[in-house]
Each structure stands twice: as structure tokens, then as C-alpha cells.
Amino acid sequence: MTRLERNKLADKLFKVVAICATAVALVFLAALVIDLIYDGAGRIDWSFITSFPSRRPARAGIIAAIAGTFWLMGLTALFAFPIGVGAGIYLEEYAKKNTFTKIIEVNIANLAGVPSIIYGLLGLGIFVRTFRLDQSLLTGALTLTLLILPIIIITTREALRAVPSGLRQASYALGASQWQTTYSQVLPVAMPGILTGTILALSRAIGETAPLVAIGALTYIAFLPESVMDPFTALPIQIFNWVSRPQKGFAINAAAAIIVLLCITLVLNSIAIYLRHRFKKRMRW
Amino acid sequence: MIAASKRRKKQRMTEGAIQTILFLCAALSVITTIGIVGVLLFETWGFFQEVSIIDFLTDTQWTPLFVDKHFGIMSLLAGTCLIALIAMCVALPLGIMSAIYLNEYAPSRVRETIKPIIEVLAGIPTVVYGYFALLFVTPLLQSFIPNLSGFNALAPGIVMGIMILPMVSSLSEDAMHSVPDSLKEGAYALGATRFQVATSVVVPAALSGIMSAAVLAVSRAIGETMIVSIAAGQQPRLTMNPLVPLETITAFIVQVSLGDTPTGTIEYKTIFAAGMTLFIFTLVLNLFSQWLKERYREEY
Incomplete structure (x- = not known):
């Protein structure tokens, strides 16, 4: 065998190995989905969706968990969106290049890498113990807000950076102030990008379990929350609780609840992808 | 003239206020970090009042929830x-x-x-x-x-x-x-x-x-x-x-x-x-x- 032939053989072999490596991830994903549907799809019916948790797996449902998850999603969006976008606008449009700005930037990059359980300990120490908000929806939402703020800030900045500077200059030339320019010209153009990032961040937030466990969220709730000060449970917490029990019936419930959770995140992600698609179309200058 | 200058003054104030609010949003990230480090340091300090740092680093057992507590x-x-x-x-x-x-x-x-x-x-x-x-x-x-x-x-x-x-x-x-x-x-x-x-x-x-x-x-x-x-x-x-x-x-x-x-x-x-x-x-x-x-x- 000549050296050329050997090299070509190595090339082909490597290609096969690399395809297999890529396929592992896809096979894993397929196995996960099939396993979940096999275990849990049969369990999902109207009474499972609309029942409260129960000691008997066959009678337990996820209505309290679904309600908690939607409450958390709404409240977290309410807090995280304005603050995150505001911080993004400040850093991208207003901030001068000085040491303090640099500190904020490095700080945000590092916050994005802090494990979510640490945010749970922060929520426990500050919101639960210091502010005495107990295990309320407000505590959960504030904790999740701090967790996803870095993601929203980073994507907001990327979206703002993609707006051509000619747009800003044209607006200034017409006598608009900096805020008028930002609010009326730059933000509308960047909005689809910002919304995409926010929705992806929210879909991460509603899948988070660890910080909610750390702040002490309950697992057994037999009523629907009516105000932000009410205790709550959420889908991931309910799933975790069911997975941790030895009875087979609860494992089936967990699989069914996971399917519901994945469907919610899937819907959110689809909205994000749709917005990104529209964004691409509109960005022709 | 006077109306115009008044308007401009008001606008400048709004601009300043908005910039301050935006700055506070960005500063919240620094406060978050301070909060994390503060909470962790405060409770960890309390922890090391009761447990020696040498035990923490060298003990081979971790049983804080048992009667016989070890903190390795x-x-x-x-x-x-x-x-x-x-x-x-x-x-x-x-x-x-x-x-x-x-x-x-x-x-x-x-x-x-x-x-x-x-x-x-x-x-x-x-x-x-x-x-x-x-x-x-x-x-x-x-x-x-x-x-x-x-x-x-x-x-x-x-x-x-x-x-x-x-x-x-x-x-x-x-x-x-x-x-x-x-x-x-x-x-x-x-x-x-x-x-x-x-x-x-x-x-x-x-x-x-x-x-x-x-x-x-x-x-x-x-x-x-x-x-x-x-x-x-x-x-x-x-x-x-x-x-x-x-x-x-x-x-x-x-x-x-x-x-x-x-x-x-x-x-x-x-x-x-x-x-x-x-x-x-x-x-x-x-x-x-x-x-x-x-x-x-x-x-x-």
C-alpha cells in the first residue's frame, strides 16, 4: 500500500468514526424521546392534567404544578425582561469605556457560569431568610430572574449590536435625543432578537429544578396559588418528587409530566425560532 | 423661545433620569455577585466557627446529618x-x-x-x-x-x-x-x-x-x-x-x-x-x- 492510499484510507476511516460520534448524540435523543413516550404517553389524560397531587399514583395529577410553572414564567418575564433589556441598552448604547463598565461586563460573563444551585442558595439567604418572603411564588420568580438575567443581557447586547449605526446617525441628524433614538429607532429593529433571547431564557427558567429545591419550594400543594405570596410547586419539582419515589406508578407519572414540560418548552422554542426567522427577513437594509 | 428652552430643559432631565435607571439595571448584576459572595461568606464564616478548617479539608467522612458528625x-x-x-x-x-x-x-x-x-x-x-x-x-x-x-x-x-x-x-x-x-x-x-x-x-x-x-x-x-x-x-x-x-x-x-x-x-x-x-x-x-x-x- 502506498502512502497516498494509506492516507486516503485513514481519511475514510476517520470520517466513519466522526459520523458515528455525531450519531451518538442523535441516537441518545431518539432513545430519550421514545423511552418517555413509551413510559408516559398513556398516562396523559384530562384527569391527569386537572387533578391535584395524591398519595396514590393513579389519582395524582399536575394541575398545581402547571399553574405554578405558568405563574413563575409570567412573573419571571415581568421582572427579567425590563431589567435585562435595560442593562443591555445601558452597556451597548450608553456606557463609556471605563473600568466600571469593564467590571460589569466581566461580572455578567461570570454570572452566566455560576451553577444554578448557587442562585438557589442566594434566594434562600436573601429572599427567604432576610426579606422573609418564605417559599412564595415571589421568591421563586425573583431567584429565577437573577438566574436568567445574564442570558437576557447578553442576547440584548447582541441584538443591539446588529442594528446598523447609520440608523442611529440618521436619527441624531434629525435632532432626536439619545433616548428618542434608542427607543423609537434602535429598539424596534432589535426587538425580535431580544424577544428570541428572552423566550429561550424563560424556557430555561421553567425547566430549572435545583434553585427552586434550594429555596425550599413545596412538592405537595392541594390548591392553586392566587397571589404572589402563596406557596407553590412547579413541574420540574413535581417530576423530581415523583422520580425519587420507589413505586412504579410514580415513575409513570413522572414520564407523563416530563412530556407536558417538554411540550411547553417546545412551544416556547418554536415561538423563538419563528421570531428569529422573521428577524432575518427584516434585516435586509 | 421660553417654551422651547423649557421643553429642552425638561427633555434633558428625562434623558438623565432614563440613563440613571438603565445604569441601575446594569449595576444589579454587580449587586447579584455581591449578594452571592456575601451570603456564602456569611454562612461559611458561621460554619467555620464550629468546624475547624483542617477537619473540613482532611477528614475522610462527610456525615453532618448523623449524630456522629464529620465534615470532610x-x-x-x-x-x-x-x-x-x-x-x-x-x-x-x-x-x-x-x-x-x-x-x-x-x-x-x-x-x-x-x-x-x-x-x-x-x-x-x-x-x-x-x-x-x-x-x-x-x-x-x-x-x-x-x-x-x-x-x-x-x-x-x-x-x-x-x-x-x-x-x-x-x-x-x-x-x-x-x-x-x-x-x-x-x-x-x-x-x-x-x-x-x-x-x-x-x-x-x-x-x-x-x-x-x-x-x-x-x-x-x-x-x-x-x-x-x-x-x-x-x-x-x-x-x-x-x-x-x-x-x-x-x-x-x-x-x-x-x-x-x-x-x-x-x-x-x-x-x-x-x-x-x-x-x-x-x-x-x-x-x-x-x-x-x-x-x-x-x-x-
Whole structure:
């Protein structure tokens, strides 16, 4: 065998190995989905969706968990969106290049890498113990807000950076102030990008379990929350609780609840992808 | 005239107020960091009033919830490191190989289809991976390894590896993508195969970016909580045996949080001491990863 032939053989072999490596991830994903549907799809019916948790797996449902998850999603969006976008606008449009700005930037990059359980300990120490908000929806939402703020800030900045500077200059030339320019010209153009990032961040937030466990969220709730000060449970917490029990019936419930959770995140992600698609179309200058 | 100047004055005030509000939004991130460090330091300080730091670092047992209390963080660290190691053994080779495949071999159509599918893996909630590790991967492994216990390090390690694979793959791919085409074309002109270009030109040139991705992946692995809480068991153990139940730092925090621990007790403080240890480890890894990435940016 000549050296050329050997090299070509190595090339082909490597290609096969690399395809297999890529396929592992896809096979894993397929196995996960099939396993979940096999275990849990049969369990999902109207009474499972609309029942409260129960000691008997066959009678337990996820209505309290679904309600908690939607409450958390709404409240977290309410807090995280304005603050995150505001911080993004400040850093991208207003901030001068000085040491303090640099500190904020490095700080945000590092916050994005802090494990979510640490945010749970922060929520426990500050919101639960210091502010005495107990295990309320407000505590959960504030904790999740701090967790996803870095993601929203980073994507907001990327979206703002993609707006051509000619747009800003044209607006200034017409006598608009900096805020008028930002609010009326730059933000509308960047909005689809910002919304995409926010929705992806929210879909991460509603899948988070660890910080909610750390702040002490309950697992057994037999009523629907009516105000932000009410205790709550959420889908991931309910799933975790069911997975941790030895009875087979609860494992089936967990699989069914996971399917519901994945469907919610899937819907959110689809909205994000749709917005990104529209964004691409509109960005022709 | 007077009306116009009044309006301008008012506008200037609004502009100033808005800028202040926006600044406060950005400053909140610094306050968050101060909050994290403050809470961890405060409770950890209280912890070390009762437990000597030497015991914390050298004792081989971790039993804060028992009557006979031992506070040796080593056994939690061992569990954390073992599972992170298994995860990296899965994520690194697979992630880098798939990055090479997608960057060098795959036709753009295949690439455009496969990349988003791999990204889906990164968006799945971790509690779902925990379910899968405990109820699918462990039973599957038990059919090959009969003495594998129901809770173990192997299954959550493997599943965690798959979870961080998309991150390794996409960050490595970014690094490989920014290797100048001229370098690759030079190698092709000399008659190199794609395999040779990938291993002798692209990977070495992108090495610091790939290493940065790997370090970030380690940080993610040691901070991951739900997979290990569900599938690794809750028995702190100073061991490197992947077949028996053990406990990680994160799983311990969850275990204590699930019980009812009153403020001020030593059990309550231990989770902050454990959290502090975790925070320091991930922070050092994240900073190291950023440093590696910056270094590589300067080269081109």
C-alpha cells in the first residue's frame, strides 16, 4: 500500500468514526424521546392534567404544578425582561469605556457560569431568610430572574449590536435625543432578537429544578396559588418528587409530566425560532 | 423661545433620569455577585466557627446529618470529580469529533439539519436527564455490568456527558471555524487529506479555543445538580469506584434542602460551606476558560 492510499484510507476511516460520534448524540435523543413516550404517553389524560397531587399514583395529577410553572414564567418575564433589556441598552448604547463598565461586563460573563444551585442558595439567604418572603411564588420568580438575567443581557447586547449605526446617525441628524433614538429607532429593529433571547431564557427558567429545591419550594400543594405570596410547586419539582419515589406508578407519572414540560418548552422554542426567522427577513437594509 | 428652552430643559432631565435607571439595571448584576459572595461568606464564616478548617479539608467522612458528625468535604469532592471525569470522557471525544465532522466533512445541508438537533439536547431540562439516567441508562448498563448498583456514578456521568456535549461541540466548532481558510488551503495545496488537515492544521490552530470549551464543560459538570441528585444516590464516599452509590456537593445541597432545616443550625450552614466550595471551583474554571479564549483571540 502506498502512502497516498494509506492516507486516503485513514481519511475514510476517520470520517466513519466522526459520523458515528455525531450519531451518538442523535441516537441518545431518539432513545430519550421514545423511552418517555413509551413510559408516559398513556398516562396523559384530562384527569391527569386537572387533578391535584395524591398519595396514590393513579389519582395524582399536575394541575398545581402547571399553574405554578405558568405563574413563575409570567412573573419571571415581568421582572427579567425590563431589567435585562435595560442593562443591555445601558452597556451597548450608553456606557463609556471605563473600568466600571469593564467590571460589569466581566461580572455578567461570570454570572452566566455560576451553577444554578448557587442562585438557589442566594434566594434562600436573601429572599427567604432576610426579606422573609418564605417559599412564595415571589421568591421563586425573583431567584429565577437573577438566574436568567445574564442570558437576557447578553442576547440584548447582541441584538443591539446588529442594528446598523447609520440608523442611529440618521436619527441624531434629525435632532432626536439619545433616548428618542434608542427607543423609537434602535429598539424596534432589535426587538425580535431580544424577544428570541428572552423566550429561550424563560424556557430555561421553567425547566430549572435545583434553585427552586434550594429555596425550599413545596412538592405537595392541594390548591392553586392566587397571589404572589402563596406557596407553590412547579413541574420540574413535581417530576423530581415523583422520580425519587420507589413505586412504579410514580415513575409513570413522572414520564407523563416530563412530556407536558417538554411540550411547553417546545412551544416556547418554536415561538423563538419563528421570531428569529422573521428577524432575518427584516434585516435586509 | 421660553417654551422651547423649557421643553429642552425638561427633555434633558428625562434623558438623565432614563440613563440613571438603565445604569441601575446594569449595576444589579454587580449587586447579584455581591449578594452571592456575601451570603456564602456569611454562612461559611458561621460554619467555620464550629468546624475547624483542617477537619473540613482532611477528614475522610462527610456525615453532618448523623449524630456522629464529620465534615470532610473530600468525600463530596471525590464524588463530584469522579462524575465530572466520566462526563468529560464522554463529552470531549464525542464533542470534538462531531465538531470536526460538522466543520470539515459534512455537506452544508447535513450540517444545517444536524446542528439544531444537537442543540435541542442543550435545551432539555436537567431533571429529565436525571429521570433518563435512573430509569433507562442504569437498567441498561446493569444488563452488561451485573454488580452495578441501582444508584451509581457511571450512569449519571454518561448522561451528563451527553448533556454537555452540545456545548463542547458548538464552542469547539466556533474555534475551528475561525481558523483562517488560507491555512487550510495551504495544507490542501500540499496534498493533505481532510483528515490530515483536521488533525494537523485545524485542531492545533484552534487548540486554545477547544481547551477553553473543555474547561467550561468541566465547570458545568461539577455544578450540575439534578442528574446526580436523582441517579447517583446520597451516600458520601471517598472512592473512585463508579459502580457504587456516592454523593456530590450539589446533591448534598439538594438533600439538605428537601428536609426541614431551621436557620442557624450547623446542617443549615453546611450547605453554604459546600456551596462556597462549589462556587470557588466553578469560578476558577470559568476564569481559566475565559483566559484561554482571550489568548486564542489574539493570535489571528
